[in-house]
Amino acid sequence: xxxxxxxxxxxxxxxxxxxxxxxxxxxxxxxxxxxxxxxxxxxxxxxxxxxxxxxxxxxxxxxxxxxxxxxxxxxxxxxxxxxxxxxxxxxxxxxxxxxxxxxxxxxxxxxxxxxxxxxxxxxxxxxxxxxxxxxxxxxxxxxxxxxxxxxxxxxxxxxxxxxxxxxxxxxxxxxxxxxxxxxxxxxxxxxxxxxxxxx
Numbered sequence: 001x002x003x004x005x006x007x008x009x010x011x012x013x014x015x016x017x018x019x020x021x022x023x024x025x026x027x028x029x030x031x032x033x034x035x036x037x038x039x040x041x042x043x044x045x046x047x048x049x050x051x052x053x054x055x056x057x058x059x060x061x062x063x064x065x066x067x068x069x070x071x072x073x074x075x076x077x078x079x080x081x082x083x084x085x086x087x088x089x090x091x092x093x094x095x096x097x098x099x100x101x102x103x104x105x106x107x108x109x110x111x112x113x114x115x116x117x118x119x120x121x122x123x124x125x126x127x128x129x130x131x132x133x134x135x136x137x138x139x140x141x142x143x144x145x146x147x148x149x150x151x152x153x154x155x156x157x158x159x160x161x162x163x164x165x166x167x168x169x170x171x172x173x174x175x176x177x178x179x180x181x182x183x184x185x186x187x188x189x190x191x192x193x194x195x196x197x198x199x
Contacts, residue, residue, distance in 0.1 A: 035117025072108035
């Protein structure tokens with residue numbers, strides 16, 4: 001075998017352990033494949049969550065994203081599209097298109113694939129070590145505006161931006177309809193979906 005064909009990456013086995021899991025905004029993130037394992041080409045994270053912990057509408061400027069549902073069901077809001085996916089189905093979220101999702105079942109467990117890798121660093125920066133593999137109780141989520149400013153700043157560092165209410169109205173009509181927006185202001189749901197931002 002020539003040197004050019006010699007593998008530069010090492011094989012490994014990884015599972016869902018407390019050592020590689022963190023509590024993030026009321027959810028459990030388990031880092032299965034990190035970007036350093038793949039020379040930055042991709043990462044895979046397992047995500048365990050429940051309704052109310054969904055992220056605000058946002059845009060990835062660097063990576064494409066794919067969700068594979070292991071348990072539960074979501075509605076995915078991707079630009080002007082509304083897609084629904086359940087167990088053993090996946091949803092592709094292209095970069096540069098604003099998106100979020102809504103958890104439709106009491107519990108959601110899915111794999112998050114990101115390419116290129118590196119965005120898992122955002123989740124690490126904005127989380128704490130998991131003390132169990134169960135969902136944390138009394139955890140803050142994005143709807144608490146007092147905690148949201150740090151996420152906007154960290155998001156910029158990691159190549160994502162969060163949408164304002166007006167941007168959601170213009171770029172994501174299905175989500176705006178869900179949130180029952182009018183021209184006068186935001187609903188309570190919108191405040192949660194934008195983390196309290198009203199720009």
